[in-house]
Amino acid sequence: MKKVVTIGGGTGSFTLLSGLKKYPIDLSAIVSMADDGGSTGVLRDELGVLPPGDVRQCLVALSDSSEKLRELMNYRFTEGGLSGHSFGNLFLSALEKIEGGFTAGVAEAAKILNVKGEVIPVTATDTSLKVKLKNGKILSGEHEINTSLAVGKVGVEKVFLDPVAKGNPRAREKILEADLIVIGPGNHYCSIIPNFLVNGIAQSIKKSQAKVVYNCNLVNKRGHTDGYTLERYVKEIEDFIGVDRIDFVTFNTRLPAKKIMERYNKENGELVSFEANERLSRRYRVFQADLLSRCGVENRPGDTLAATRSFIRHDAEKLAKMLMMVLELGEYESIIKDIV
Amino acid sequence: MKKVVTIGGGTGSFTLLSGLKKYPIDLSAIVSMADDGGSTGVLRDELGVLPPGDVRQCLVALSDSSEKLRELMNYRFTEGGLSGHSFGNLFLSALEKIEGGFTAGVAEAAKILNVKGEVIPVTATDTSLKVKLKNGKILSGEHEINTSLAVGKVGVEKVFLDPVAKGNPRAREKILEADLIVIGPGNHYCSIIPNFLVNGIAQSIKKSQAKVVYNCNLVNKRGHTDGYTLERYVKEIEDFIGVDRIDFVTFNTRLPAKKIMERYNKENGELVSFEANERLSRRYRVFQADLLSRCGVENRPGDTLAATRSFIRHDAEKLAKMLMMVLELGEYESIIKDIV
Numbered sequence: 001m002k003k004v005v006t007i008g009g010g011t012g013s014f015t016l017l018s019g020l021k022k023y024p025i026d027l028s029a030i031v032s033m034a035d036d037g038g039s040t041g042v043l044r045d046e047l048g049v050l051p052p053g054d055v056r057q058c059l060v061a062l063s064d065s066s067e068k069l070r071e072l073m074n075y076r077f078t079e080g081g082l083s084g085h086s087f088g089n090l091f092l093s094a095l096e097k098i099e100g101g102f103t104a105g106v107a108e109a110a111k112i113l114n115v116k117g118e119v120i121p122v123t124a125t126d127t128s129l130k131v132k133l134k135n136g137k138i139l140s141g142e143h144e145i146n147t148s149l150a151v152g153k154v155g156v157e158k159v160f161l162d163p164v165a166k167g168n169p170r171a172r173e174k175i176l177e178a179d180l181i182v183i184g185p186g187n188h189y190c191s192i193i194p195n196f197l198v199n200g201i202a203q204s205i206k207k208s209q210a211k212v213v214y215n216c217n218l219v220n221k222r223g224h225t226d227g228y229t230l231e232r233y234v235k236e237i238e239d240f241i242g243v244d245r246i247d248f249v250t251f252n253t254r255l256p257a258k259k260i261m262e263r264y265n266k267e268n269g270e271l272v273s274f275e276a277n278e279r280l281s282r283r284y285r286v287f288q289a290d291l292l293s294r295c296g297v298e299n300r301p302g303d304t305l306a307a308t309r310s311f312i313r314h315d316a317e318k319l320a321k322m323l324m325m326v327l328e329l330g331e332y333e334s335i336i337k338d339i340v
Numbered sequence: 341m342k343k344v345v346t347i348g349g350g351t352g353s354f355t356l357l358s359g360l361k362k363y364p365i366d367l368s369a370i371v372s373m374a375d376d377g378g379s380t381g382v383l384r385d386e387l388g389v390l391p392p393g394d395v396r397q398c399l400v401a402l403s404d405s406s407e408k409l410r411e412l413m414n415y416r417f418t419e420g421g422l423s424g425h426s427f428g429n430l431f432l433s434a435l436e437k438i439e440g441g442f443t444a445g446v447a448e449a450a451k452i453l454n455v456k457g458e459v460i461p462v463t464a465t466d467t468s469l470k471v472k473l474k475n476g477k478i479l480s481g482e483h484e485i486n487t488s489l490a491v492g493k494v495g496v497e498k499v500f501l502d503p504v505a506k507g508n509p510r511a512r513e514k515i516l517e518a519d520l521i522v523i524g525p526g527n528h529y530c531s532i533i534p535n536f537l538v539n540g541i542a543q544s545i546k547k548s549q550a551k552v553v554y555n556c557n558l559v560n561k562r563g564h565t566d567g568y569t570l571e572r573y574v575k576e577i578e579d580f581i582g583v584d585r586i587d588f589v590t591f592n593t594r595l596p597a598k599k600i601m602e603r604y605n606k607e608n609g610e611l612v613s614f615e616a617n618e619r620l621s622r623r624y625r626v627f628q629a630d631l632l633s634r635c636g637v638e639n640r641p642g643d644t645l646a647a648t649r650s651f652i653r654h655d656a657e658k659l660a661k662m663l664m665m666v667l668e669l670g671e672y673e674s675i676i677k678d679i680v
Binding site for chain 1: 382383385386387388405406408409411412415417419420421422425427430431434435437438448451452
């Protein structure tokens with residue numbers, strides 16, 4: 001079986017893994033561990049556990065359990081002292097306590113949830129994501145960074161982890177063995193970049209013989225990546241890896257419905273653009289296709305995931321099909337709209 | 341398959357069901373719903389859910405899941421805002437919210453935990469256990485009753501549920517179909533009696549063709565049942581059922597180790613006695629045997645169950661074997677020490 005490693009975090013990984021798990025591949029999900037907001041933040045502070053939120057989403061995506069168990073994992077309490085806690089986060093935190101470590105807790109959770117593939121926290125170091133802005137100010141923690149508009153306005157001088165985080169040996173091993181490494185989609189500074197800041201991860205990607213594909217985000221995040229093009233995303237990621245390592249990029253060509261776009265422009269950012277006229281100078285190949293989800297997001301009370309997903313998002317099946325094509329180049333050519 | 345219905349609650353049911361589940365019988369556990377202390381009490385107050393604690397213990401006892409999942413269900417958080425909450429209680433409360441009802445939540449939990457048999461909350465009415473003492477004072481809620489020494493000192497005039505609770509139709513159905521109904525062991529006023537106060541339960545026991553066996557407690561609870569004999573337990577239970585319905589009683593003859601007895605006498609109560617000279621006037625048969633557990637109880641942090649179990653308790657396998665003998669009278673005669 002071909003070995004596919006995903007690198008990301010948050011709801012982007014959820015979508016990606018939900019699609020990929022249906023294919024007969026050896027699938028490993030490397031997950032960012034920088035989250036410190038909401039339920040996850042409270043559990044980090046009060047129980048001294050590592051952030052469970054991103055790992056939970058990946059476990060649920062890869063779970064072959066009943067729909068009900070998966071729904072339960074994303075359930076969020078809305079009343080009393082438990083208010084805001086995701087049940088799945090409590091599940092992972094209790095298992096971390098019982099097993100005496102986050103990695104062992106995640107492995108046990110994977111068994112209980114009948115997970116296909118492996119979910120690998122990128123690090124077991126209790127660390128915090130920091131952004132030093134060009135004006136010298138330091139933003140501390142994913143939550144503060146995520147909600148600050150200064151990231152894009154003032155500009156980023158440096159992104160780093162404090163303290164320095166040691167790469168999970170299992171993550172490094174899986175990257176070295178991989179046939180395909182899939183980066184993104186996901187929150188650029190808060191879910192994607194933090195993975196490359198962990199010691200040993202970028203080095204392993206450099207050394208690996210795997211093809212590397214980047215799933216370009218659909219929209220720019222207001223106050224973070226305003227005006228970013230596909231090219232800029234790729235360049236920043238390669239700067240963090242330390243070498244030009246991206247072989248392929250997937251890019252959505254389908255425009256969202258006008259109603260959704262209007263709502264989105266008001267609240268968030270604009271669609272990512274793509275400098276198609278630069279095709280000749282580009283080292284990596286860009287696969288363009290309709291990768292857009294047509295499903296509306298229902299906002300049910302207590303459903304963690306729906307509340308955090310954006311209105312414009314990838315379609316899990318289309319994205320997975322595209323990536324399988326990248327993996328088995330040629331077999332799936334009929335679905336390619338254009339290769340630049 | 342022979343149909344066995346247990347009636348009880350708390351750790352007594354846990355022991356009983358842990359033993360019975362190994363036999364090829366159709367097993368249903370009817371569980372008291374009067375708990376309002378600790379984690380259960382907080383969840384009742386804050387989330388408006390029904391008390392999950394007793395049901396959780398029965399589900400875990402009957403679960404065929406991994407040891408780890410069962411350990412997780414009994415894990416209790418010890419820090420921060422979650423402190424005191426049993427993970428299993430949160431699990432049941434979240435499922436009650438998702439399913440829109442406690443009974444449906446329990447059914448879903450049973451599926452996830454791969455439960456052998458059926459766990460049936462005796463009622464879905466949100467009710468409170470009350471004790472009216474002989475001095476007119478009313479104790480309200482299982483927690484207050486359980487911790488009050490006045491129950492035994494002043495004496496009980498009346499035990500009742502407020503508001504009146506409607507019997508779970510499934511509980512009534514199972515009682516009517518049963519070959520054997522097993523009452524206890526368990527906390528007399530807080531886990532056993534409350535079941536008979538629920539509308540329709542005593543009536544169903546009266547109507548049922550089942551044999552009825554009562555597992556007599558090993559020790560009297562200080563301030564509740566001081567000086568109680570086997571005969572008095574039987575009489576009180578039959579008074580609550582409203583008819584002399586008990587056919588058999590199991591009674592432990594093995595004395596606990598001296599060291600354990602000393603500790604127990606100081607903190608709790610004395611062993612239940614048995615007026616053997618009244619054998620001729622007794623309507624029910626008493627099966628005496630060594631039913632005592634020899635295992636010490638480890639008190640691990642976070643292990644809900646160990647913290648609430650008494651030092652002198654039934655051995656799950658011995659008790660189950662005895663009950664199977666009662667069910668298939670004759671087949672197991674060799675283990676009977678004495679039939680009075």
